[in-house]
Amino acid sequence: MKDTQALKDFLDTPRKIVITTHANPDADALGSSLGLHHFLEGLGHEVKTIVPNSYPDFLEWMPGNSKVINYENNVEESNELLNTADLLFCLDFSGFARIKSMKEVASTVSAKIALVDHHLNPEITPEFDFWNDKAAATAELIFDLIEDYSGKNVITKEIAECLYAGVMTDTGSFKHNSTTSKVHRLVADLIDLGADVNKVSRLIYDTNSLDRLRFMGHALAEKLQVIEDSRVAYFVIEENDFNNFRLKQGDTEGLVNYALSIKGIVVAAIIIEREKEIKLSFRSIGDFAVNKFAEEHFSGGGHKNASGGMSELNLEETEKKFKELIESDILKTRSK
Structure with a gap:
């Protein structure tokens, strides 16, 4: 990796390092952060991981979870750490808008910045650049960075399981077209280095609350909409659904994939109303x-086959806008 030696030179003496990732961290964001956290601590640095807000409880098993600082709950402490850091690692995001309330402080720190990300069109200009949009997950890039820096044999069981969680989820359990032969070789290495892949898979995918299962049944029976002519399926989830089923953050995770699994469907979406925000996910x-669709119409972006966005309209208007635009764009795609 092109900037590894420069990073090694900078880290030749103990440094104060902060690692952060995007708001509403998923398994790749948190797994990458904690995997890197363990590695840098092992090198003798003072490391803090700060996330913009909370994350699903099915990720709390990750080694090092107790060390993660929630910015929303610890603003003063977090700002002090950011302002006194020598190095800020930005993981799994490429624009400071993705870290919400942390943006103002993080974007103006005096610390050097290292960017480790695989999303398109990075907006951050780092001193140490580990951006690669060909990577399947940020966890893959962290593995490559560690291997290039010290050799893969320094990866402990704890690091291996954190990184495996990131690769597994960001490849859709190795179903996405980003799943290359390199990804499979990387996973084989992580298993050899101690990752219990059965345990990680079970903790992420098979640890449901009764409320979440009941909600999933409700969503499939009552919320799923299909536009057969356009081969589109989508869900609209209201604020009341969160209240009625006592949903926690992360409980809607994966729901959009059920829509995409319908035979003949080529585009799926979920539109979520939560805490006065309207968010959209596309597959x-x-x-x-869908990354271009999200960027052009919903102030978003992401990957070609998986992306997200947001809307300033109300829920009803957002659904109407989505239906009109997706049908129009699919028609244009067919006519090319």
């Missing part, structure tokens, strides 16, 4: 680029 199969 696709084949050539339809």
Whole structure:
């Protein structure tokens, strides 16, 4: 990796390092952060991991979880750490808008910045650049960074399981077209280095609350909409659904994939109303680029077949806008 030696030179003496990732951290964001956290601590540095807000409780098993600082709950402490850091690692995001309330402080720190990310069109200009949009997950890039820096044999069981969680989830359990032969070789290395992949998979995918299962049944029976002519399926989840089913953060995770699993569907979406915000997630199969759709219409972006966005309209208006635009864009794609 091109900037590894420069990073090694900078870290030749003990440094104060802060690691952060995007708001609403997922398994790749948190797994990458904690995997890197353990590695840098092992090198003798003072390391703090700060996340913009909370994350799903099915990720709390990760080694080092107790060390993670929630910015929303610890603003003063977090700002002090950011302002006194020598190095800020930005993981799994490429624009400071993705870290919400942390943006103002993090974007103006005097610390050097290291960017480790695989999303398109990075907006951050780092001193140490480990951006690669060909990577399947940020966890893959952290593995590469550690291997290039010290050799993969320094990866402990704890690091291996954190990184495996990131790769597994960001590849859709190795179903996405980002799953290369390199990814499989990396996973084999992580298993050899101690990762209990059965345990990690079970903790992430098979640890449901009764409320979440009941909600999933309700969503599939009552909330799923299908536009057959356009081969589109989507869900609209209201604030009341969160209240009625006592949902926690992360309980809607993966729901959009059920829509995409319908035979013949090529684009799926979920529109969520939560805490006065309207968020959208998009998935696709084949050539339809949902990242471009999200960027052009919903102030978002991401990967070709998996992306997200947001809307300043109300829920009803957002659904109407989505339906009109997706049908129009799919029609244009077919006519090319």
